[in-house]
Amino acid sequence: MHTYLVTAAAALAAAAVALLLVEVVHRATRRLGRRSLLMTELTDHSHRSFQVAATVLAVQLAVRFTTLYAVGSPWRQLVLHGLVLALIAAAAWLVASLLVVAEDTALARFRVDVPNNRHARRVRTQVVLLRRLTIAVIVVLALGVMLMTFPAVRGIGAGVLTSAGVVGVVAALAAQSLLGNVFAGLQLAFSDAVRLDDVVVVEGEWGRIEELTLSYVVVQIWDDRRLILPTSYFTSTPFQNWTRTEAAVLGTAEFDLDWAIPVQAMREELRRLCEGTELWDGRVCVLQVTDATGGLVKVRALVSAADAGSLWDLRCLVREHLVAWVRDQRPTALPRLRAEVGDTAGSPAWQAVQPRRPVRRPPDTEVPDDARVFGGSDDGEARSEVFVGREEHVDARR
DSSP states (O other): OHHHHHHHHHHHHHHHHHHHHHHHHHHHHHHHTTTOHHHHHHHHHSHHHHHHHHHHHHHHHHHHHHOGGGTTOHHHHHHHHHHHHHHHHHHHHHHHHHHHHHHHHHHTTSOSSSSSOHHHHHHHHHHHHHHHHHHHHHHHHHHHHHHHTSHHHHHTHHHHHHTHHHHHHHHHHHTHHHHHHHHHHHHHHHHOSOOTTOEEEETTEEEEEEEEOSSEEEEEETTSOEEEEETTHHHHSOOEETTSSOSOEEEEEEEEEOTTOOHHHHHHHHHHHHHTOTTEEEEEEEEEEEEEETTEEEEEEEEEESSHHHHHHHHHHHHHHHHHHHHHHOGGGSOOOOOOOSOTTSOOGGGSSOOOOOOOOOTTOOOOGGGOSSSSSHHHHHHHHHHHOHHHHHHHHO
16 A cells, blocks of 8 residues: 555656646746747647646656556556556647647748738648648547557557558548548649638639638638538639639629710719729729620720729729719610601601711820720730730730
8 A cells, every 4th residue: 555655646746846847848938938929839839738748758657667566467557558548649739739839830921911912821721721631640640559559459450451452442432522522622722723711703602712621611602601612612613713813803893875875974984983982903994885786885894903892892882873873964875765656758856967977086096094904004905915915916006
């Protein structure tokens, strides 16, 4: 009985000493690392795991060296085996927390709350997926090491290795869908096809990538619904990514109007509207007639914004303002259906006035910037070169 009490007292003393040393190291690290992000992350995320690992290690050593009188006894082997399993689990927890600290420190260097955050979102996506993968690998390795501490498991190790090929084939067939999603998640992380906070259109829904894991992707739809899709969806199904190259995007607002609409006046009104709102980023403000069939003309307003949310609000503002402007200022341009009543031999009233001959624009006069999408401005010239090519574009201008 006396020896058992000595062992228990030694274990408690070792645990107390270990906790005391960990606390001293924790306070010293916090004081020295007030200006270091790495030290701050270590004190915040690795303190508990370090406490548990140090305590278990101290107790295991104390029990091992104070029970030499009971070498070979079943209870000593059982206690030491349990402490070894606890030490393996605590060490895995400590390694995982250290990896999380390293990943958080790396993420802190890339800010996503800035306008041009494409590279930061790409790094964040890759680091988040790697974190999930590394934690899963650490857990699997820890379980494997814990199982190898059992003599029965070590004894059947050779048989397991012999049949590993057959088991691997069966497991691959059984988990084909799961493995496909895992590999698809890794492909998304490193192919740069989609990133966290990207604005996408999937299944006819407009939203942003809220969460990206190895098996599924959560899309936050604009009305706060969540669309959950397997990662393999984004590698096998076409989808729209509005912010793959940059956050700034273009959007349209279309109107079906009568042929009497004064296009230039409407263009100038659009320009005044864009210049008077903070939603416009100052890049593109263009109004064009894109179609003229069926008794109506289709007028399209093309505007740009710094991000997808601002673009949505800007498009709605353009629609509301131009609808009110046409209704109040140009009511004759509202959509209408015409019908002629009378003798076909007579001339309709609208033919009584001879139409004026259109004024020809001199060849050297430039078209206004807000009347052209591919040309006229620096941004339009850049779009023209993307779709035509620099050499062909220069030849066409000559």
